[in-house]
Amino acid sequence: MPELPEVETVKRGLSKAIIGKKIADFDSDWRKTINYPLPRYKKIVKGKKIIAVRRRAKMLLIQLSSGLNILVHLKMTGQLVFRDKKRCLMGGHPIEKSCETLPNKFTHATFTFSDNSNLYFNDVRKFGWVRLYSDTELEKVFAKMGLGPEPLEPDFTPEGLFSLMKRRPRSKVKQFIMDPKNVVGIGNIYSDEVCYYAKVRPDRLVKTLNAKHAKLIHDGIVKILKAAISAQGTTFSNYVNSNGEAGAYTKKLKVYQRYGKKCYYCKGTVKKMKIGGRTSSYCPVCQK
Numbered sequence: 001m002p003e004l005p006e007v008e009t010v011k012r013g014l015s016k017a018i019i020g021k022k023i024a025d026f027d028s029d030w031r032k033t034i035n036y037p038l039p040r041y042k043k044i045v046k047g048k049k050i051i052a053v054r055r056r057a058k059m060l061l062i063q064l065s066s067g068l069n070i071l072v073h074l075k076m077t078g079q080l081v082f083r084d085k086k087r088c089l090m091g092g093h094p095i096e097k098s099c100e101t102l103p104n105k106f107t108h109a110t111f112t113f114s115d116n117s118n119l120y121f122n123d124v125r126k127f128g129w130v131r132l133y134s135d136t137e138l139e140k141v142f143a144k145m146g147l148g149p150e151p152l153e154p155d156f157t158p159e160g161l162f163s164l165m166k167r168r169p170r171s172k173v174k175q176f177i178m179d180p181k182n183v184v185g186i187g188n189i190y191s192d193e194v195c196y197y198a199k200v201r202p203d204r205l206v207k208t209l210n211a212k213h214a215k216l217i218h219d220g221i222v223k224i225l226k227a228a229i230s231a232q233g234t235t236f237s238n239y240v241n242s243n244g245e246a247g248a249y250t251k252k253l254k255v256y257q258r259y260g261k262k263c264y265y266c267k268g269t270v271k272k273m274k275i276g277g278r279t280s281s282y283c284p285v286c287q288k
């Protein structure tokens with residue numbers, strides 16, 4: 001599943017392509033992708049203009065005129081593809097040959113703009129969605145999700161993180177970091193990286209951590225996510241150059257999926273363990 005840096009990268013690529021465009025038509029072949037019957041969805045979005053593209057947690061928020069919003073969750077295998085006469089841009093899950101035939105068997109939602117360009121939502125496993133909400137509904141949806149702070153916004157602080165830690169003493173650090181109620185956008189990859197940065201074992205209980213640990217975890221989250229965002233700048237890009245290519249941050253990963261290999265710091269062996277069904281890599285020497 002894409003984590004915050006990947007969704008942020010899609011957002012940046014998509015913003016340049018679709019802001020200012022007017023929706024002329026909409027189509028969908030999968031009921032669960034959308035939250036209204038198709039004719040109603042179509043009627044609501046037709047004629048609306050895209051005014052902004054934002055991100056909240058791992059979701060994309062396409063803001064339309066008249067106080068409407070399209071909330072997109074890519075889930076495990078979702079992908080957005082924008083195509084006009086000159087280019088084809090794709091972001092999200094890599095699906096082979098996505099730009100060759102569109103729509104294709106994975107396309108479950110299509111926005112057609114007034115200049116005949118299109119935005120396709122492709123999804124192999126069909127868990128993702130493209131839901132329509134008014135501004136008021138959207139606030140309620142977010143409130144119901146109980147989302148914690150955005151890690152790159154000023155309200156995410158070491159002190160705030162530490163007080164949340166006190167409220168969830170029995171959590172393991174990795175699970176704590178991955179829980180969107182504590183901080184949003186962090187999944188399996190970046191939680192491993194953050195634990196390594198903070199020198200704490202991923203299975204360590206949160207109640208054994210002090211304010212200094214909280215500061216280190218906070219710093220790790222911010223630094224790692226920022227570096228990953230700048231390295232992933234190519235994920236949402238031209239089809240010919242980057243279809244299927246992993247973001248550049250893959251090369252910078254310090255511990256994620258490195259089990260069996262040498263720790264870059266102490267030269268000991270990186271180990272793995274299962275936490276909540278997920279494989280976590282850590283260095284037993286560097287991380288306590």
Ligand SMILES: [Zn+2]
Pocket residue numbers: 263264265266267268283284285286287
């Ligand atoms: Zn080590």
